[in-house]
Amino acid sequence: MTYQNPSALSRLAWLMLLIGLLLTGLSAWQVKTTSDNHAIKEFAFVAQKITTTITERLNAYALVLRGAAGLLNAADTVTRQEWETYVSQLQLMKNKAGISGINFAEYVPANQLASHTARIQSEGFPHYHIWPSYPRAAYSSLIYLSPFDARNQKALGYDMFSEPTRRQAMSQARDSGEVSLSAKIALIIEDTESPQAGTVMYAPVYRPNSDLTTLALRRAALLGWAVGGYRMDDLMESLLSQWQAPQEKAITMEVFDGQASPEHLLYQSHPLAKPHTSSMFSQQQTVNFNGRIWLLHFDYLNPQHVVSYQYVWATLLGGSILSILLFLLIQSFARTRASARALAQALTEQVYQREQQLKVALHRLKTIASRIPGMVFEYNYSGEGQGHFPFTSEGIQRIYGISPQQVQEDANQLFAMVHPEDIAAVINSIKESAIYLTPWRHEYRIYHPDGKISWLYGDSEPHKEANGSITWYGLVTDITERKEAELALKAANQQTLLFRQALDHVPSCIFMKDINMRYTYANRATLELLGCNSAMLLGSTGEEFLGPETTAQLNLIDKKTLQGEPHQLEFSLTGPNGHVTHFLDVKTPIFDEADHSQVIGMLGIATDITLLKANEQKLEYQAHYDTLTKLPNRLMLADRLHQAMLQASRHQQSIAIIYLDLDGFKYINDNYGHDAGDELLRAVAARMKNAIRDGDTLARLGGDEFVVILLDIEQLSDSFPLLKRLLDAASRPVLLNHHRLQVTASLGVTFYPQPEVLEPEQLIRQADQAMYQAKLAGKNRYYLFDSEQARNMREHHQSVEHINRALLAKEFTLYYQPKVNMRTGAIIGVEALIRWQHPEQGLLSPNRFLPFIEEHRLAVEVGDWVIDSALQQILNWQQQNIALGISINIAARHLRQVDFAAKLAAHLANYPSIAPNMLELEVLETSALGDLALVSKTLETCRDLGVGISLDDFGTGYSSLTYLKRLPTHTIKVDQSFIRDILEDPEDLAILDGVLSLAKAFGRQVIAEGVETLAHGDTLLRMGCHLAQGYGIARPMPATEVPTWLANWQPPARWLETRQLHRDEFSLLYAGLQHKAWIDDLVLAVQHNSETWPLFDSNQSHLSQWLNSQPNISATRLNYQTALSQKIKQCVAELAKYYANHGAKDANSQLISQLDALCELKAQLIKELEECMNDSKR
Incomplete structure (x- = not known):
């Protein structure tokens, strides 16, 4: 075993202690940063959710007010009870805390104040009045309050429009048509014991169906406001209830109206809490409700207790202990150098134990390193591309996706992931750090197997080993998000540069100003126009280049634009040479990117419109x-x-x-x-x-x-x-x-x-x-x-147009009047009479509209309609087993059409089941037919088709005899004007006699129109006229009533018994009528004191002719008739004598008696003549 120098061991101990403490501090700092960031994001999320909830709640209240306003708009009148019922059904007090009620404030002009007060007092509020009560141009009054409890009743009659803060919000709602929110106020119904800040929401109510396209129209149509009042403490506490947390994590919230100052404070969640400076969690949000801005400040009540740093302290404590143990261990080796040999065996054991301890310590360091974001590493490089990682933390798996074992022997797998464009720089930076033993700090990209690219940042310190190799100790972290943000910012800056370069090539002047109306940008055209450079212009108002007058004019538009609405203005600049250039200056506000609510500047574009103005003036002249x-x-x-x-x-x-x-x-x-x-x-x-x-x-x-x-x-x-x-x-x-x-x-x-x-x-x-x-x-x-003539023509044209529309709208209909044989009771047909079912004037007769189209093309169209309608009705009756012919009137213009007969044939062809003789054409004699030859030929063609032809209104129109002679008619209809008076006027009776004679001479049958009484029928039957129509038989009726009339028709029995007179007996008819008319004239002359005495030659009368003709009657009857005639003559003579001497003005009982006697003789004569005519034996 070899022993190292004690001083070297001591240095090694200190080095290991330093490295251990550095690694421990770095690890603890990373753990703390991660914990703090997580807590901040979590708190920001909560603040945003609360802000969104407040916005949604305000929008919900606005929707409720819109509904209430809609109720008032939809109905002509909404009663107080209907209002109370509507609001109570909303259950606002139960579902929406903080709202004091839904009310209606009526807008009352000053001239309607008295009537308004009287109306409300009549509804059960005798002491009602609008307060405060000082005079003003207009008032508002809370008249509908719901719920109508004691608290809300305090506001009845209150004029909110009289208070400036409320009036501002009410005016905004009235002018914009949108729901508005007032600034901070104290509600009228607020308690004095525990007052809260309040605010009021207004929804405008306009008159129904009003035009609201302009500001003036909206103001004129205003009825009032739907009103909702809110107590801020109640409102906010109901919203914050779902975010209740323990005291150590309690959230504080402050709501300000517009700006953060005590006088604008609307709500404070913890008013009694000790104030403290903003913590790292502090958040500020804004709520923009139709222009009303609320600032929301969020923080933790006790921010120091929010984040738990137990892992930080554990990391610091564990790392420090291990570092100190390692330090002490190495120091121990140094101190025991002298006794090393003696204690070798013991030290060997101790070394072994401490090696075990060291392993444990290293294991703990690895555990700590694995908890650090990023990759803690030890990298050894021996040259010639030979390198490996003796140690890497588990962070290598998160960053590179490989395990520490894969790079312990060979680092090439890790380097293979480096982006091809970055690998050379990475290797060179490592070599440079190895040569100069300088820290290796480098940013580079790596490719993941799935194609994803990540940005990494390496930071390490090199250490030269005894064998000459270099070892680096350091940390690699993932900086992808930060790098992408940097690249995006760089790209944006580059885009901005390119955009500004492009703007410099635009001929229009483009510029930007800040909220102080100082230039912050101007393109080249702007600088050239003002004759300056960027350094001279930016930061100034441009007054020295534009002049004070033009600058003041432009600043007016700038101020309006900075209020948030685009504006435009035309202005002119005069150059040094006196040339005037006209510009169109269009300006729009620039809003902040956060919530687009704050104006931070404006953008302006000034375009040279000098040529355009000149062209406009030229076009203006040419246009006028x-x-x-x-x-x-x-x-x-x-x-x-x-x-x-x-x-x-x-x-x-x-x-x-x-x-x-x-x-x-x-x-x-x-x-x-x-x-x-x-x-x-x-x-x-x-x-x-x-x-x-x-x-x-x-x-x-x-x-x-x-x-x-x-x-x-x-x-x-x-x-x-x-x-x-x-x-x-x-x-x-x-x-x-x-x-x-x-x-x-x-x-x-x-x-x-x-x-x-x-x-x-x-x-x-x-x-x-x-x-x-x-x-x-x-x-x-x-x-x-001539305005009168034009008016008549216009009315005529209007009538024609109305008739045309009526034809298109199918407003015409046909009525039918039966024609009968009075002698037998047989029904010979019906006459179709057109009627207009006018939508406003009701049923109109033909004389109300047909005269307008006599010579108009519509006469043809109406005639075609009548023909088709009549044929269709014949078909309908046939289907009901009713065989009934119809006669129709044909206008002269219609008949003159060259294709009339052809079109009639076409009509008939459309109804093949109808025999042509079921249709009869009545030609009006009152019409000017024009070319009689052409009309006659047309009628002959129609007759050849099988259609009947008759001459209507005979005796009243054009050349009756000519029409009778030249037109191929088989029937003559005597006009009702002659029939009506045959019981009163002997001349009309003579005309009827002549017509019957003409008809007989020309071989025509006769139908009498206008038979209104049984007596008319008696006379016609006696004269040999059996066919008739008129009100005495039946009035014109709709087609639906004809079958019923047919079923019920019975001719009068007296007609069946009336005898037709011989020609020589006609004097009886004339005699009775002649005497009746003469005596009636006498009575009228006396009654009216007439100077003219009705003359009558009784010797030449029809009665005298009858008596002188020695009629074939009994002598008794003849003597009786003669005696009556003589009595009448004598009575008239006495009456005439008395009248000549005294006149009617001296009328006395004798004159009256004579008149009565004369009338009695008239009645006896008429009765006798009637009996004579009825007596076939006479």
Whole structure:
């Protein structure tokens, strides 16, 4: 056994002690750092969770208020009970601690204060008033409080809008339409014994269906606010309850409104705790609720007790003990040098024991090293690439993914993992450290088997061994995260450099300023514009380069931008040469990257828009002026006319609008060329402009059309001299290239105001229409617009349009009126009568709408609809076993269509199961048919198809005999105007007699329209007219009612028994009617004291003719009739004599008695004649 020098052993002992203590300290420091970082991250996570919970709770409260506001918006009226029910169902007090209630504050303008107070007092609050009660422009009042307990009732009627802090939040909600949060306040309902800081949340309530697109509209639509008040201590303690921890780990939290100062303190979790400086755990978070910023400060109440350093102390204690033991062991070897030989055997045993102890110590050191993040290593390098790791901690497994045993003999496996780009630098740095024995510190990358790349940092001290090899003791740590951050920062800096270089090539001025409006960046264009360099500009406001006036103008926009909203401004700079350059300056705020809530500066871009402005001015001129005549164009005319109409309304004066068109201009254009036409237009325009007054307007619409606006017309005649001057200016010749060019003008004039409300375009159209009338009247003149005629035409057009829409909307329907044989009771068909089921006016008869379309194409379309509808109805009735023909009226315009017969055939072809004779066409005699030959041919074609033809309203229209002769009709329908009065007017009875005779002569059957009474039917049957229709038979009815009517129809029994008179008996009809009419006229003459006595030649009467004809009646009846006739004559003679002497004004009982007697004789005569006509034997 060899013994070393004691001094060498002593140095070795001290060296080992130093290394052991260094390794121990390094290990303990690493353990402490890891524990601290873990605790800090854990606390930061808790702080962030609490902040998120507060944000979510505020958003939940905002959603509740939005719901309450939605309730008020959705209903016309929300009662106090409905409000209480709604809020109680939310169970806010149970589920959301800290909220004092959900209330509604009504917005009350000053002029509505009295009515508002009276309304609330009438709801059961007789002492209600808004407080505080000093006068102001507007009020708010808490009227709905839920829960409506004693505590909340203290706030009833409180005007929150009167208090500045609340008013600021309420105004923000009203103007933005978003929920707002107030600054720190004391709630009105707060206890005086244990007061808490509070805040109030407001949600605006607007009138339903209001337009809220602008600030003014939102303010005008405001009804009030849904209000939620919160006690901060209760609110925060409910949120922090889930983060309760033992006292030593208790979390402290402070909430500030906007800035950290005592007056802005909203909440403090441990107000009685002794204040201490911020610890390493201190966290600051912010909550941004719609612009209201809360600062949250977090820390541990006792930060010194949070992290347990037991592993640190264990590491320090264990490492120190082992190092001291090793030191003492080696020192012991040094001190026992003298007795080494004597005690060799004993020392051998001791050495063995201490070797064992050393192994144990080394094992402990390895254990400690394994707990250190990174890899603790001992690396030996003997040269020529020969190296190995006698010792590595378990960290090699975490960093390299290999075991310590794999590199104990050969380190090449470890070096093989080094990145190819870094291996040379690693080897060179190791060699350099070996040569100069300097510490080896190096950063390098390694490749993992899965392709992942890690960054490592090695730090070690070299030690030269006795055999010449070098041993390094050190630590390798994984710095991937830090390195990636460094590389990202480097890349970002490089990107920023490239971005700034790119901005220097942008022609626009790009710059940035800080919150003090001082430049922090400017690109090359900005520096060139201001005539300075970066050093001169950065840090300044630019006033010395822009001038104080421009700087002040730009600073106004800067201040607005720094408040958080983008803005833009146009400004101008004047160069040394006097050239003005216009710029568009667009500025946007720059926010901090943390939470994007704090403005830290702004970015501006100023673009040269000088050329754009010049083009805008040019386009503005071209948009409003005619380029040829320099007169206002159509666009400016519209504005001038609008202004003139407003001025006329204000001053109660009139204006004249003149539409002027040049006569003969096209001839000049065609014969002399467009250049000549343009010169003529310029010359005429200049003359007409000189002809009108200052303030009047002459505008060119295009081509040769102009419009003139004459202002301040007190009387219409005031405009006539100006109209003549315009005509004269337009008609004066223009000399051009030795040619004498001349045109005239046609003027249409209208005036404003008019009885109807008109738009400017309507006035121009009126003047245009009048100008057209001037041209029709011969040109070179003016024509005044007729508003009444235009209104009638407009109403006509509107009616036609309404009818067209009704046809498309299927608003028309057909009603059906039966036609019967009164003699037999047989139903011969129905007439289809169109009706309009108007959505507003109800059921309209045809005379309300058909006259508007008599000569319009709609007459054809409506007629086609009627034909198809009638055929469809025939088919429907056939399916119900009802065989019933339908007659329809055909308009003249429809009948004149050349394809009428072809289209009718097509209609019939669509219903092959219907016999054509089931359809009958009624031609209105009141219609002007036009070419009778063409119409007759068309009707003949229709008749050949099997369709019936009849002539309707006979006797009331065009050339009845001509129509009767030339039209192929088989039926004549006598108009109801003749039938209605056959019981009163002998002339109508004579007309009916004549029509029946004509029909018989032409071989036509007759249908009488307008049979309204049984007596009408009696007379018609006696005259031989058996076919009829009218209200006395049936009113027009819907198709659905026809089957029921058919089933119930029974002809009157008297009609079945009424006898048809012989021709020689017609005098009986005429006699009764003639005497009745004559006597009725006498009575009326007397009653009305008429100066004209109704004349009647009784000898030439129908009764005398009947009696003189020696009729075939009994002598008794003849004598009775003769006697009645004589009595009537005698009574009339006496009445006439008395009337001639006294008149009706002296009427007495004798006159009245004579009138009564005459009426009695009339009744006896009519009764006798009736019996005579009914008696077949007579």
